[in-house]
Amino acid sequence: MDQYPSKLIEDAVNAMSSLPGVGKRTALRLVLNLLKREPGEVENFATAFTRMRNEIKYCTQCHNIADVDLCAVCADTRRDTTVICVVENLRDVMAIENTLTYRGVYHLLGGIISPMDGIGPADLNIDSLVSRVGTGHVNEVILALSATMEGDTTNFYIFKKLSGIDVKITTIARGVPVGDELEYTDEVTLGRSIANRIMYENNLAR
Amino acid sequence: MDQYPSKLIEDAVNAMSSLPGVGKRTALRLVLNLLKREPGEVENFATAFTRMRNEIKYCTQCHNIADVDLCAVCADTRRDTTVICVVENLRDVMAIENTLTYRGVYHLLGGIISPMDGIGPADLNIDSLVSRVGTGHVNEVILALSATMEGDTTNFYIFKKLSGIDVKITTIARGVPVGDELEYTDEVTLGRSIANRIMYENNLAR
Numbered sequence: 001m002d003q004y005p006s007k008l009i010e011d012a013v014n015a016m017s018s019l020p021g022v023g024k025r026t027a028l029r030l031v032l033n034l035l036k037r038e039p040g041e042v043e044n045f046a047t048a049f050t051r052m053r054n055e056i057k058y059c060t061q062c063h064n065i066a067d068v069d070l071c072a073v074c075a076d077t078r079r080d081t082t083v084i085c086v087v088e089n090l091r092d093v094m095a096i097e098n099t100l101t102y103r104g105v106y107h108l109l110g111g112i113i114s115p116m117d118g119i120g121p122a123d124l125n126i127d128s129l130v131s132r133v134g135t136g137h138v139n140e141v142i143l144a145l146s147a148t149m150e151g152d153t154t155n156f157y158i159f160k161k162l163s164g165i166d167v168k169i170t171t172i173a174r175g176v177p178v179g180d181e182l183e184y185t186d187e188v189t190l191g192r193s194i195a196n197r198i199m200y201e202n203n204l205a206r
Numbered sequence: 207m208d209q210y211p212s213k214l215i216e217d218a219v220n221a222m223s224s225l226p227g228v229g230k231r232t233a234l235r236l237v238l239n240l241l242k243r244e245p246g247e248v249e250n251f252a253t254a255f256t257r258m259r260n261e262i263k264y265c266t267q268c269h270n271i272a273d274v275d276l277c278a279v280c281a282d283t284r285r286d287t288t289v290i291c292v293v294e295n296l297r298d299v300m301a302i303e304n305t306l307t308y309r310g311v312y313h314l315l316g317g318i319i320s321p322m323d324g325i326g327p328a329d330l331n332i333d334s335l336v337s338r339v340g341t342g343h344v345n346e347v348i349l350a351l352s353a354t355m356e357g358d359t360t361n362f363y364i365f366k367k368l369s370g371i372d373v374k375i376t377t378i379a380r381g382v383p384v385g386d387e388l389e390y391t392d393e394v395t396l397g398r399s400i401a402n403r404i405m406y407e408n409n410l411a412r
Binding site: 003004005006007008009011012014015016018019020021022026028029030031032033034035037039042043044045046047048049050051052053054055056057064065066067071072073089090091093094 | 209210211212213214215217218220221222224225226227228232234235236237238239240241243245248249250251252253254255256257258259260261262263270271272273277278279295296297299300
């Protein structure tokens with residue numbers, strides 16, 4: 001007996017386990033769950049992905065995912081378009097939107113510079129960021145990338161690219177997470193949070 | 207801004223998170239992974255599930271999944287058809303096949319009796335089991351269901367259903383798992399493994 005009793009099951013398991021973090025065992029469990037559903041329901045399941053891939057649009061301004069030409073943030077006239085927050089992808093936008101504290105707009109790079117994965121500056125939406133900032137309507141660019149080597153590299157690349165333009169470039173604060181105990185914070189984070197200490201009044205104001 | 211910037215993304219996330227054990231956050235991560243792929247690749251991904259659901263066949267004998275009328279096990283003339291191992295589903299068949307120790311055939315119930323989930327005996331392949339055993343060619347029925355309340359209930363129901371037929375009914379051994387330390391084994395398992403102790407020679411023979 002082969003590992004799978006049916007080529008159809010095997011194909012479905014291979015498709016499912018092509019998703020990141022889904023192993024063959026989990027894939028089989030998920031596939032057998034689909035098998036128990038009505039054919040129409042499985043059709044809807046599958047169509048959701050093909051429709052998304054074929055019909056998705058990207059915001060012409062910030063490269064966020066959108067159903068129309070401008071994403072909901074860029075189309076919102078109450079947002080402050082003089083502040084651009086540079087993020088990696090949609091998940092970061094959603095995380096920042098959930099904080100309900102940011103009123104500026106975004107620019108999605110679509111990734112970060114990662115030579116290991118073969119992703120260079122040309123693969124990212126950096127040129128369009130430079131021309132957006134170059135219009136002169138932008139006062140501040142907030143770099144909000146992951147606190148990793150790749151994130152730092154990308155930050156520095158963008159910083160260099162924008163160096164000729166008169167714009168304030170900031171980066172999100174690194175420090176001890178709210179609610180965390182000091183003794184469990186790693187040394188680098190703790191060291192940075194001391195070096196970049198802020199006025200106590202500023203903290204109270206939040 | 208809505209939670210998702212696009213209805214297409216939302217539909218895809220909802221489809222993905224309809225799978226058991228996949229939350230909205232994980233679903234979004236998986237969906238964004240699909241979004242990065244070529245349209246043709248996503249098409250193949252989706253088609254694998256619809257094809258499986260629409261074209262799958264079940265073995266006419268044991269209800270296992272098959273590409274043809276008889277599954278690989280039932281079609282294998284070297285298998286001992288006088289011994290039927292009753293299991294819940296395909297995953298159990300694959301687990302038992304992987305042991306390389308079982309040479310009989312199977313009967314897949316397609317689930318276990320679970321009033322909580324609205325699954326009664328009529329929803330399972332029990333009648334076909336009774337008629338298979340009723341042909342008189344079967345010497346032994348091995349009940350290999352989960353060691354849960356539902357499994358025990360189903361075992362007992364099948365035992366009663368087969369009571370009029372002259373066939374040996376066995377159940378797989380419950381005991382301390384190979385490699386496990388005694389002190390970490392739960393009391394019920396340990397108690398059963400003492401009550402159902404076996405001759406030392408029999409154990410050596412394996």
